[in-house]
Amino acid sequence: xxxxxxxxxxxxxxxxxxxxxxxxxxxxxxxxxxxxxxxxxxxxxxxxxxxxxxxxxxxxxxxxxxxxxxxxxxxxxxxxxxxxxxxxxxxxxxxxxxxxxxxxxxxxxxxxxxxxxxxxxxxxxxxxxxxxxxxxxxxxxxxxxxxxxxxxxxxxxxxxxxxxxxxxxxxxxxxxxxxxxxxxxxxxxxxxxxxxxxxxxxxxxxxxxxxxxxxxxxxxxxxxxxxxxxxxxxxxxx
Numbered sequence: 381x382x383x384x385x386x387x388x389x390x391x392x393x394x395x396x397x398x399x400x401x402x403x404x405x406x407x408x409x410x411x412x413x414x415x416x417x418x419x420x421x422x423x424x425x426x427x428x429x430x431x432x433x434x435x436x437x438x439x440x441x442x443x444x445x446x447x448x449x450x451x452x453x454x455x456x457x458x459x460x461x462x463x464x465x466x467x468x469x470x471x472x473x474x475x476x477x478x479x480x481x482x483x484x485x486x487x488x489x490x491x492x493x494x495x496x497x498x499x500x501x502x503x504x505x506x507x508x509x510x511x512x513x514x515x516x517x518x519x520x521x522x523x524x525x526x527x528x529x530x531x532x533x534x535x536x537x538x539x540x541x542x543x544x545x546x547x548x549x550x551x552x553x554x555x556x557x558x559x560x561x562x563x564x565x566x567x568x569x570x571x572x573x574x575x576x577x578x579x580x581x582x583x584x585x586x587x588x589x590x591x592x593x594x595x596x597x598x599x600x601x602x603x604x605x606x607x608x609x610x611x612x613x614x615x616x617x618x
Contacts, residue, residue, distance in 0.1 A: 415448070501548070518567050526593070536600045
């Protein structure tokens with residue numbers, strides 16, 4: 381997919397599913413297979429979670445999985461600056477849907493401390509990530525405007541050389557305005573990146589992405605490329 385010079389090339393592999401439950405099951409299997417492989421090769425599995433409705437349903441499917449949970453290490457791609465128990469916190473959603481129901485050691489789940497405010501939380505999360513190498517798997521979504529995590533059009537994407545691992549978002553176009561997001565450069569430091577995209581409202585963003593538009597999602601460019609799971613009805617061939 382051609383991109384502007386602002387981003388490195390992003391090889392995309394598009395996987396279209398006829399129905400959302402089929403996509404969700406495929407995502408569950410991809411996550412578990414990535415975990416098995418990482419644990420077999422390196423003894424641990426480092427995964428970055430996304431927020432949103434589709435990831436939540438996938439997390440619910442993972443609750444009953446037979447996995448070596450003690451080897452899992454969980455991070456978050458972005459977070460809203462809200463109290464830790466707020467219903468719109470990504471960490472709260474993931475805990476309720478999945479993490480509170482499996483035996484991942486609490487010290488291996490790393491929520492973004494966004495309740496401290498965007499700048500302080502971004503700095504703290506960047507310090508915590510300084511000792512972490514490549515992620516094994518990064519899960520991401522896609523917004524109607526092409527945003528991913530809390531990387532929005534016209535805002536800092538964190539993809540410049542030397543960009544911090546986590547960036548403060550002070551004026552997000554969606555509420556709440558204050559957020560913390562891993563930058564595109566840090567999200568790209570991954571062995572595998574998987575986008576989960578559902579909803580008819582995403583069609584325009586998908587079309588722009590496939591046509592090489594420089595949307596924020598296109599800034600996520602790991603060496604291995606990205607996998608994109610989406611509904612067949614949402615994909616259109618340029």
